[in-house]
Amino acid sequence: MDFEYRYSSEQEVFRTEVRDWLNENVPEGITNPLDNAHTDRETFLWIKDFRKQLGAKGWLYPTWPTEYGGGGLTGDHDIIIKEELEKADVPGTDASALFPAAAAVWGTEEQKQQFLRPTLQGEIALWQLFTEPGAGSDLASLRTRATKDGDDWLINGEKVFNGSKFGYKLGDDDNGDVHEEFDEMFTLAITDPDAPRHRNMGYFIIPGDAPGVTTQTMDLLSGQGKQQIYLDNVRVGNDRLFGGETQGWQVAQTTLELEHGGGGQLVPRNHAVEQMLQLARDTGAGQHPHLVHTLMDAYIDNQILRLIGLRNYWMYEAKQEMSYHGSQNSLWRKESALRTADAIREVLGLTPLLNQDDPKAPFGGALETHQRESLVGAHPGGTIEVQKVIIARRIGVSRTRERAAPTPSTAKS
Numbered sequence: 373m374d375f376e377y378r379y380s381s382e383q384e385v386f387r388t389e390v391r392d393w394l395n396e397n398v399p400e401g402i403t404n405p406l407d408n409a410h411t412d413r414e415t416f417l418w419i420k421d422f423r424k425q426l427g428a429k430g431w432l433y434p435t436w437p438t439e440y441g442g443g444g445l446t447g448d449h450d451i452i453i454k455e456e457l458e459k460a461d462v463p464g465t466d467a468s469a470l471f472p473a474a475a476a477v478w479g480t481e482e483q484k485q486q487f488l489r490p491t492l493q494g495e496i497a498l499w500q501l502f503t504e505p506g507a508g509s510d511l512a513s514l515r516t517r518a519t520k521d522g523d524d525w526l527i528n529g530e531k532v533f534n535g536s537k538f539g540y541k542l543g544d545d546d547n548g549d550v551h552e553e554f555d556e557m558f559t560l561a562i563t564d565p566d567a568p569r570h571r572n573m574g575y576f577i578i579p580g581d582a583p584g585v586t587t588q589t590m591d592l593l594s595g596q597g598k599q600q601i602y603l604d605n606v607r608v609g610n611d612r613l614f615g616g617e618t619q620g621w622q623v624a625q626t627t628l629e630l631e632h633g634g635g636g637q638l639v640p641r642n643h644a645v646e647q648m649l650q651l652a653r654d655t656g657a658g659q660h661p662h663l664v665h666t667l668m669d670a671y672i673d674n675q676i677l678r679l680i681g682l683r684n685y686w687m688y689e690a691k692q693e694m695s696y697h698g699s700q701n702s703l704w705r706k707e708s709a710l711r712t713a714d715a716i717r718e719v720l721g722l723t724p725l726l727n728q729d730d731p732k733a734p735f736g737g738a739l740e741t742h743q744r745e746s747l748v749g750a751h752p753g754g755t756i757e758v759q760k761v762i763i764a765r766r767i768g769v770s771r772t773r774e775r776a777a778p779t780p781s782t783a784k785s
């Protein structure tokens with residue numbers, strides 16, 4: 373069966389426009405780094421500026437409405453833009469992708485102009501501050517508090533694993549640490565400790581430079597960059613509360629619906645699988661019939677992920693009601709990444725474990741990065757087990773039933 377999508381002549385004309393613009397505007401040598409630690413400050417500043425240029429053209433969030441800073445374009449344009457950006461291997465284009473949906477569904481008109489517009493225009497970067505040391509999978513157990521102080525809120529608490537792969541390596545004078553940059557942070561905090569679970573928290577957006585915010589870099593298997601964040605009497609105005617005072621859980625579900633994959637995924641390439649196939653061909657590894665099957669399984673595994681992503685994209689664009697679909701995408705993405713990592717080691721042996729500092733590392737260490745990221749990637753936005761729980765609740769085989777949260781696709785405007 374041929375699953376390939378055929379492009380129309382109009383799409384191909386638009387592709388040429390995008391490609392020409394990228395050729396003119398992306399300097400030689402700019403590539404998506406394996407790790408923030410490989411980006412220097414100069415390149416990072418270029419990425420920040422490039423995001424604004426893309427935003428101004430409406431190519432950063434192509435299908436979002438122009439009144440809020442999006443491109444007002446169709447899904448057909450979106451697929452071409454994303455494919456060409458991916459081919460050009462430009463970094464930084466997906467920073468801040470998690471905030472817009474919640475802002476669009478739950479924000480007031482003023483909040484949309486103040487926060488959504490600059491996000492869609494690439495002018496600000498945001499971090500998601502949900503997880504806490506004692507609240508990950510069981511997010512509703514979070515302890516960060518927001519207390520009323522006149523017209524303002526004072527926020528106190530601690531968040532972990534925050535960041536957005538949007539930063540650069542500091543000089544050796546600063547221990548060579550990675551500096552992650554952000555302008556705003558969206559977070560959850562208990563506003564009414566006496567109210568029942570899920571009805572007791574608010575969703576706030578906090579300026580990154582607000583007094584009382586301190587950060588500490590975490591050194592994780594995936595590399596540096598994630599932050600532990602302390603909020604000490606951080607003052608924010610009521611205009612920074614999205615949804616009602618105790619509706620934060622519902623607002624966060626919109627964010628998570630998209631984080632799980634409820635908006636779909638357009639760009640079909642899986643670099644690790646392509647690299648594994650190329651190395652297997654070039655080196656003659658994988659000739660044994662068992663390994664041929666391993667290679668074929670990995671290829672099919674990732675084609676299934678591609679099709680789930682495309683199906684969800686189509687459902688989102690067509691305003692179809694979602695159920696298990698987002699979490700199915702997340703579950704397959706996380707599990708197939710682990711299966712692919714196993715297949716890579718099985719077929720290619722230990723070579724893929726050579727890291728970026730080793731001149732013999734294939735693809736500059738990309739496969740070693742994939743090995744680590746496939747493990748770490750099982751956690752963000754809900755673990756494999758949590759995705760299974762959500763699917764069970766949505767297909768009706770759990771004691772608890774739940775429906776998909778509203779997104780800009782399904783929410784009534």
Ligand SMILES: Cc1cc2nc3c(=O)[nH]c(=O)nc-3n(C[C@H](O)[C@H](O)[C@H](O)COP(=O)(O)OP(=O)(O)OC[C@H]3O[C@@H](n4cnc5c(N)ncnc54)[C@H](O)[C@@H]3O)c2cc1C
Pocket residue numbers: 499500501502503505507508509510532533534535536594598748749751752753754755756757758761
């Ligand atoms: C690389 C990375 C990036 C991240 N980025 C962000 C970010 O930007 N913002 C943010 O807020 N958070 C972020 N996170 C945090 C992430 O959302 C949490 O790690 C995740 O939700 C799991 O929470 P936990 O780490 O506290 O593990 P726990 O909740 O303690 O879970 C530990 C283990 O128990 C299992 N488990 C827990 N409950 C159940 C259950 N009911 N049934 C079956 N199994 C269960 C889990 O699946 C897991 O295997 C990131 C994490 C990582 C690793």
